[in-house]
Amino acid sequence: MLPFNPGGHSAYQNHVLNLFLEYYPNPDSLPISTWTIIDHFWHLDLSQVDEQMKCKYSIFDPEPRLPSCLLRSMLVSLEFKVISYTDWSAQLKINPLYAILSGFSPGDTPGVGTFYDFINRLWGSDSDLPIFPLLNCASMHDSHGFLRNWFTMKAFLPDYNISKVLLDSAHDAMPIYKYFKRNNIIPFIDLNEKRGINLKYKNDFEIGKDGIPVCLQGLKMKLDGVKVKRSRSKFRCPLADRKNGCTCPNPCSDSKYGRTVHLQNKDNPSLINIPSRDSDEWKNEYNNRTSSKDVTNVKRLITNTKTATTVLQETSIAVFIAS
16 A cells, blocks of 8 residues: 555644643643753654655555654654664654654554664655654754764664765865765765855965866866875866867966876865765756755755744754665
């Protein structure tokens, strides 16, 4: 069977209201911090996930758990700082609040295998749905939130291999580049121009705001090859080619081919990126940044849902997405 949720988010709210009063007749027994979490999920509409995920199920399958409930349950587990699906599955069985907030009934909760099955379906989804969503306080800097989210995800999904990471300029920090380098991960990170970009490279050429060397005439040089194993990129004179030579009125090299510059990634991993920021590979990857990783306001949650409370408008959500 396919996921079917005709009641949408209202059905979830009715579910929470009915079961909550049954299991918690004295609401004052819960701390304020728990009420904050309850308020978040009361307003967070994930019902569109059920429709978007239909293509990943078969009409011949047994009736599935609603994808919106499984995704919500993953979020709830993070709010309550349970970082293992095995532990979370056990907690769902013994803690009615966790089950109710997820959208399940106490005594009828999914096992750990159901969560991993859901993750596999997300990996194979064409809908750009989040693989690993995590709520953060909006006051937390994006780079700090990323580190928390990244290592939490690694704890949850230790066997998942990440080969590329696409991040915005808030993550343009040397320790982040060095970490990815050590772990053989290719970073696609926008440069933070507020820090000032232009600098002398080996006391000769400047590197521009996009990480590309600028010749002595102020022209952006052309990429002329990359040696990935040596983490080195080669750039050449923008006014020269092998057929016609250099047409610059003030050439900076006697070579017919014009001046060349080799950039070593190790000299400045932030500015000197492989692939280079003016390459087609970089542009194609970075144009898809929002479908690989984004830190966005909950108002623009991946499912295009909208929230109605000030509390949620002041909350950020970090999502890792399979593309």
